[in-house]
Amino acid sequence: MGQHLVRDQRIYCQQGPDYLAATDDGALSGLSFVFKDLFDVAGYNTGAGNPAWLESHASANATSPIIENLLSAGAMCRGRVQTDELAYSLNGQNIHYGTPENPAAPGCIPGGSSSGSAVAVAQGDVDFSIGTDTGGSVRIPASYCGLFGLRPTLGKFDLANCFELAKSFDTAGIFARDLSVLTSVYRELSAETIPDRVDPIPTLYLDRFMAQQLSEDRYQRVHDRCRWAGIALEEKDFMTQSEWTLDALSLLFRSIQGYEIIQKHGRWLTEHERSLDPAILERVKWARTIEDTTYQQGKLRQKAFRMWLYAQLDEHGGVWLLPTTPAGPPSLDITPQAMADYRTELMGLTAIAGLAGFPQLHLPFQGMHDGPCGMSLLGLPNEEPRLLAIAARLMAGESSQ
Structure with a gap:
């Protein structure tokens, strides 16, 4: 894989960084990744899938420890990728930047909100990617794009310097085409040992x-x-x-999530309503009633x-x-x-x-x-x-x- 990519704005964010070199050799040397536009990199702006958010927030003064850990393990980063607006959707569609084509199912949605993370891996741009999963934003695009995708235990990965959607549910997650790559990335981020075999074999x-x-x-x-x-x-x-x-679980989840979104971002959402996708604005209005x-x-x-x-x-x-x-x-x-x-x-x-x-x-x-x-x-x-x-x-x- 070369250093330069065709940076389709439906997949890749224009504010950068476009490339981050590995900071050391390690178990991930030779592998490349991208990260969702919710993670901070010092000196760059995080956009969270919304131009108004990008413009109304200063550049980051620190880098996500997840990105730092991957670079120190030998992986090199090929850029920042798009998310559904404010990560508050599961479709992979963004009215501001467009909908990435699903390489595994043309004519179908790629899934979100970690749409760019999934599509960049599915079309072979990188070996793995980092997304977030609050309500399914790694698991769903992994399913739709034919990838392996992990939502880890809540709190497993450090979410410092990452956009918060709903604190009760937010996690970082991993996409990969190969399970062995996902396993290697998980091992580096968690510092855990993965057994070579299952013993005893479970039912x-x-x-x-x-x-x-x-x-x-x-x-x-x-x-x-x-x-x-x-x-x-x-x-x-x-x-x-x-x-x-399942219906009751869906409503329970959405109620907790919606309330926490308003508690965290209510003022900003009120001030920037006109910038929101109408479908997402409807969710915001519903969340305000909780x-x-x-x-x-x-x-x-x-x-x-x-x-x-x-x-x-x-x-x-x-x-x-x-x-x-x-x-x-x-x-x-x-x-x-x-x-x-x-x-x-x-x-x-x-x-x-x-x-x-x-x-x-x-x-x-x-x-x-x-x-x-x-x-x-x-x-x-x-x-x-x-x-x-x-x-x-x-x-x-x-x-x-």
Whole structure:
């Protein structure tokens, strides 16, 4: 990979930096990456996907420790990439800078909000990228663009010098075409050891209701993958025998998220309403209606859900298999109402790891009839090494592109 790229503004930010050299040799020497336009680099402006934000904020006086760690591990940076506006969308569409073409599914949305991070990797510009995931912004574009994508345990990576969306859920995450690359990046950022093999081999559990929602193609691929890997797969009634529904989880997540966005950015949003995408402005207006008591009750419900999920995972081997997204990526010409309905369904799935703060690793399945999609491994807190080892066994022989 050369140092220079064709910098399509739908993918690459114009304010720079365009290139950062590795600061030392290390385990990531020879690898290249890009980072989402939420992370600071000293001397440059962070734009958060909105020109008014870019213009109304001074250049950063410090660099994200995540970027510093990657450079010191030998990786070189090929630039800053676009995000959905203020990271408050899951589509990958930005009215100010355009929608990146999905290399894995032309004519479909790439997913967001880490759209540039996903597309730059999917089209081969870089080896890996850094995004953020609050409500699914790594997991969803990883699914739509046919990549591996990791949302780690809440608090795993240092988010100093990074744009805050919703403090209860914000994480940094990793995209890669190859699982081995993602694993190497995770190892450097976490300083954790990844086991070479899984011992003992776990049984993977799939919620029966979720299994029934899978396409026949994806359902068969899941069972084939587990059989080839020598991993038992068992379906159980988790959600249907609990008080939790995906619709309720979606609303709970969105309520907490919306309240925290207004608490953090309410004044700026009021002063710059005219700069916002109408669809995002509608979310902002809804978020303003969330009362303090609703938020406080929501946080109690979040804690109860986390305790329930921890108990279920702990009792059943520590790992769930679940769909990352309901299906492949929606078409670019999907109607606004259809997209709104789909978003609610989508966030029911992504809210599981978000509300709990647990790690989730997306695994891409290639050649699916309904477009790029796959499944995720969901684990207990700080069990990323185990998820990565299981994924290596499960995905042997199937790389992302």
